[in-house]
Amino acid sequence: MDKKLKILYCSPEVTPFSKTGGLADVSGSLPMALYEMGCDVRVITPKYSGIGNSHGKLKKISTSFCFRIGKRNEETGLNEGKLPDSNVHIYFVSNEKYFYRKGLYQEDGKDYEDNLERFSFFSMAVLQLLKGINWQPDIIHCNDWQTSLIPVYLNTLIKKDKSLADFYKNSRTIFTIHNLGYQGLFDKEKFPVTGLGLEVFDIKGLEYYGKINLLKGGIIFSDIITTVSPAYSREIQIKELGQGLDGVLRDKKD
Structure with missing residues (x-):
């Protein structure tokens, strides 16, 4: 029997568990279509407040898993x-500090000030947890700016950790842009929370007119x-129509 293609589908929102737009609907349906095609597909997303057993029984895999991002220690459950x-x-990646809130990305029309820290945490947690449960994906499929640091980390910090580098040596990344209007822009002063070296804050990396652009990073590193x-x-x-990233996108064209 042919080996099944192992796909990890990473999304910041998934119907019916969490939703702000069409990304959630795609994330709730595309993985099922891939499964029907014979793939071993699994989905990973934050465990926001409100996600619980009302959506079907959830099983705790890990109550506490610790890792580092830059100079800070983080803890997550799964x-x-x-x-x-x-x-x-x-x-579901859980952390009360980052995800047990009223909204997914904003509240009362205002983005959360720590969104860069929240989704840096999520991106690194995904990569650490997969190794923790020993499930090696052939493909890591990322979606929009909230997951864009996953391919960035795979090509930077993960390569500096021998055990993680070996674990992901055969994994490849796909990055899907659902809405180019949302790019994950942040002030450069917040860059240290990503844990990345300053060499990544460059015109060939995450730098964008003096700001951090997570979507750009996802495009370049995937x-x-x-x-x-x-x-x-x-x-x-x-x-x-390229929202300032048309040149970056043309450079990635086959």
Whole structure:
């Protein structure tokens, strides 16, 4: 029997557990389609407040898992459930400080001030937890700016850790842009919370007109870039519709 392709689908929101837009719907349906095609696909997302056994029984895999990002120690738990009416496993990364809030990314129309720290934590937690449960993906499929540090970390910090580098040596990344208008822009003074070296804050990295641009990092450091449609792919490579990243996208074109 042929070996099943192992795909980790990383998304900041997944229907019916969490949703602000269309990304959640795609994240709740595409993995099931991949499963039906014969892939061993698993989903991973933050465990926001409100996610619980009302969506189906969740099993605790780890109550406490510690790791470092730069100079700070972090702690996370991991829960496991299934997408509704399917056999697709979904993992929930838990941390009360970062995810037990009223909103997903903002509250009362204002972005959370620590969004960079929150999703730096999530991105590194994903990579640490996979090794912790010893599940090696062939493909790590990331979606939008909230997961864009995963390919960045894989090509920087993870390569400096021999055990993690060996674990991920055969993994490849896909990064899907759902909405180029949301790029994950942050002041450069916040860069240390990513744990990355300053060499990554560069025109060939995350630097964007003096700011941090997470989406740009995801585009540059991922192996393959996809969008929601062929038409959208063509549109965002045009200067007028490229939201300042058209040149970066053209450079990644096959």
